[in-house]
Amino acid sequence: MLSTSPDSTFNNSSQFVEGWYWALPARKLKVGKVKAVTLLGRNLAIYRGVSGQVVAMDAYCPHMGAHLAEGKVDGDRIRCFFHNWQYDAQGICVDVPSLGKPLPVCVKTWSTAEQYGMIWVWVGQEKPRKLPFVPELEQVDCDYLLGTRFVKNCHPNVLLINAIDAHHFNTVHNLPLEIVFDSQNLNSNAITFSNTTRGGDDSGLIRLIRPLYGNEVTYSMCYWYGSTGTVTLGPDFLHFYIIFALRMIEGGKTEGQTILVTPKRFGCLGWGVNRGLLWLTQQVGNYFAKGDTQVFQTIKFDLKTPTKADQSIVQFIQHVNCQKALVWGTWKADEKQ
Numbered sequence: 001m002l003s004t005s006p007d008s009t010f011n012n013s014s015q016f017v018e019g020w021y022w023a024l025p026a027r028k029l030k031v032g033k034v035k036a037v038t039l040l041g042r043n044l045a046i047y048r049g050v051s052g053q054v055v056a057m058d059a060y061c062p063h064m065g066a067h068l069a070e071g072k073v074d075g076d077r078i079r080c081f082f083h084n085w086q087y088d089a090q091g092i093c094v095d096v097p098s099l100g101k102p103l104p105v106c107v108k109t110w111s112t113a114e115q116y117g118m119i120w121v122w123v124g125q126e127k128p129r130k131l132p133f134v135p136e137l138e139q140v141d142c143d144y145l146l147g148t149r150f151v152k153n154c155h156p157n158v159l160l161i162n163a164i165d166a167h168h169f170n171t172v173h174n175l176p177l178e179i180v181f182d183s184q185n186l187n188s189n190a191i192t193f194s195n196t197t198r199g200g201d202d203s204g205l206i207r208l209i210r211p212l213y214g215n216e217v218t219y220s221m222c223y224w225y226g227s228t229g230t231v232t233l234g235p236d237f238l239h240f241y242i243i244f245a246l247r248m249i250e251g252g253k254t255e256g257q258t259i260l261v262t263p264k265r266f267g268c269l270g271w272g273v274n275r276g277l278l279w280l281t282q283q284v285g286n287y288f289a290k291g292d293t294q295v296f297q298t299i300k301f302d303l304k305t306p307t308k309a310d311q312s313i314v315q316f317i318q319h320v321n322c323q324k325a326l327v328w329g330t331w332k333a334d335e336k337q
Helices: 156-163 202-211 268-294 309-322
Strands: 013-017 017-023 034-039 042-048 054-058 071-075 077-079 091-096 112-115 118-123 142-152 179-187 190-194 219-224 228-233 240-249 255-261 323-327
Touching: 017 034, 017 042, 017 240, 034 071, 042 118, 054 112, 077 240, 142 268, 156 219, 156 228, 156 309, 190 309, 240 268, 240 323, 255 268
Parallel strands: none
Antiparallel strands: 013 323, 017 118, 034 042, 042 054, 071 077, 112 118, 142 255, 179 190, 190 219, 219 228, 228 240, 240 255
């Protein structure tokens, strides 16, 4: 099933893959504060209690529908501004001041996590699975820096395939290197694409940098939940890591945040080295993003004529279409699947 099918989850503005989605930068949610967040068509109130715990719950009080982000954090609980009804971190009503006792009502809550300087929300009814991570860094302590925040006039799925569009590296970025990808399923929710070819032997640039690579040029992409991608690239002795955390917004467009990552190096010298490496990583990301910006403001993606060079794109489309799909706004399972 390709993206042209009406039943495709890929590039569908009315549904998305169940999984982890970024909500907001962690630094923007201080202890004792609450934020209103709209995520995939659903309104949430996200707050940080005095213990530091982050709680995400549906936005509206079941009493009269007041938005809970207008309320006040009270310990690790939240009180509605309108009538001071209080809800705990599980969304259970624990106090109705006018009655002197709680009522058996609750607000739906959603699992949260903090990683790479972001607050993530698990969107789905199933038990939360793994947070997105860079495969090479799964067991490594990392430093990170939030990079560019952006909006693109296309679906997150379409934006992500750019990183595995092998032919465009030649046509758009003028890289004198043939790239052929090998795909592997990391797990049921993540798929990796890694370059398998050396190539570029007739290029002076490639011959110049070839001593930096023992085998093929390191370039790999790992996709999580069809919405977050982690890029690994660079010479054997120094890999750069970029996370593209995306989420769909109204109209099937994309709001994204880049996250720059590097293994933690300790001491004052290590801190300084990492600041420099994170800055350099951002320049690498900006170089590749610059050439594609105009395309994603006008593209109307419709892969009707896939070629051999599009094999990895077709595999990604098939991977997304095998994931559990939820409906925009309701976050309920798509009954057509």
